[in-house]
Amino acid sequence: MIEIVQSGPLNTVQDLGRPGYRAIGVSASGAMDPLSVRIGNALLGNEQGAAAIELQTYPFIVRFSVATDLVVTGADGVRLLNDRALMAWCIHRAVAGDVLEIRQPRQGSRVYITVANGVDVPVVMGSRSTTLRGGFGGHFGRPLAAGDRLSVVPAANEVARRSIAVVEPAAGLSAVFPAIANDILPVRAIPAGEHDLFGSDGDRFWRQHWRISSQSDRTGYRLSGEPIRLDVPMEMRSHGVVPGVVQVPPAGEPIIQMSDANTAGGYPKIAGVIEGDLWRLGQARIGTKIQFVRSTHAEARAVEQAVDRYVEDVSRTAEMVRRTLGVIA
Known part of the structure; x- marks a missing residue:
């Protein structure tokens, strides 16, 4: 116990x-x-x-x-x-x-x-x-x-x-994950369904530095920064939501859905953080500055494969050592 x-x-x-x-x-x-x-x-x-x-x-x-x-x-x-x-x-x-x-x-x-x-x-x-x-x-x-x-x-x-x-x-996968520079955490994301509806604000979403606000928890990270908004306000039906989805409520400050993500929501989606980068967000503190970096499905898949290989290598090496030590037959 x-x-x-x-x-x-x-x-x-x-x-x-x-x-x-x-x-x-x-x-x-x-x-x-x-x-x-x-x-x-x-x-x-x-x-x-x-x-x-x-x-x-x-x-x-x-x-x-x-x-x-x-x-x-x-x-x-x-x-x-x-x-x-x-x-x-x-x-x-x-x-x-x-x-x-x-x-x-x-x-x-x-x-x-x-x-x-x-x-x-x-x-x-x-x-x-x-x-x-x-x-x-x-x-x-x-x-x-x-x-x-x-x-x-x-x-x-x-x-x-x-x-x-x-x-x-952070060291073993340094070639896979971009380094933190000037205290800004780069977070790779893929443009989502309503991205183009934000017009020039959509471009500014990628350029500016956001800060994880104190209104953040395991459900989602609310970001503070210069607000972004749809070119034309519109009402949307609720849709499915998963961790990594970046939604933009009417106030214009994005929310990144995290591990306890809501299962559905009606805010427009501007981007989706690639799964491979979610662990870095999970380690980010309140007040951390982040910048979204445009990614692709191919890059997201390559990151996942690199992480899987790393974990599998750890597993194989640990098993080999355990056998050498006589912990397992």
Whole structure:
């Protein structure tokens, strides 16, 4: 078991989400930085979608009651196991009585704790993700709180797997993801259905620097900047919405739908962030400046393939090391 000793609001259990239920109004939810979850699970030999703990408020402190292999991924910050610094993107063995503390990250916003075999909470609609608005999934459909206990599978092998580590995605995939320059995060997107209805404002959407406002959460990021508007105001019927869709409400400041995206909406769509860049947005803090960069379906697919190859390489390498260490036959 893992006992939550201290937690702030909005820390939850998340996996890669529950697609397939938007038709009945259920958002997919899932990790805001799915790449961190995938890599943590790949290192541990889990299924890529095994449930993890997503942190966005700190400090977060847990106590282990059984031996457990774990990986901490995501934002760069202070990680302590029994008050000793813990390397991220690396497997560690916690034993009964050990205490893990995660403090406010120096960079990025969300930290993920993955454990061998995943966090064991009930499966709801094919997923263990917490959907806060619906009050289901995860740990009783709510944020984690002091005193909560999460089930994990005790380590079955005496050989600790702490020697297995990986280069974090920002470095390992530096050729795939544009660098942050002048504190501006480039976000690749593809023009969407109503893009041309914005006329010259549509061009300005790409040129200007937007800032993630304080009115942002797991549902969507509201951007502040010089408003953009349709050439001719019009009413639209509601349409399906997925993470990454960039909508423009009447006030003219775009909203990027995120992991807990609404399932439908009537605001015009100016663009869609490519799936491969959503994890970077998931790590962006309130106040981060972003600039949209025109992309193509071909580029979006190439990015997805590069990320998949990276995760698969991590998985194969970790398995080879585990065999060498005798952790698996």
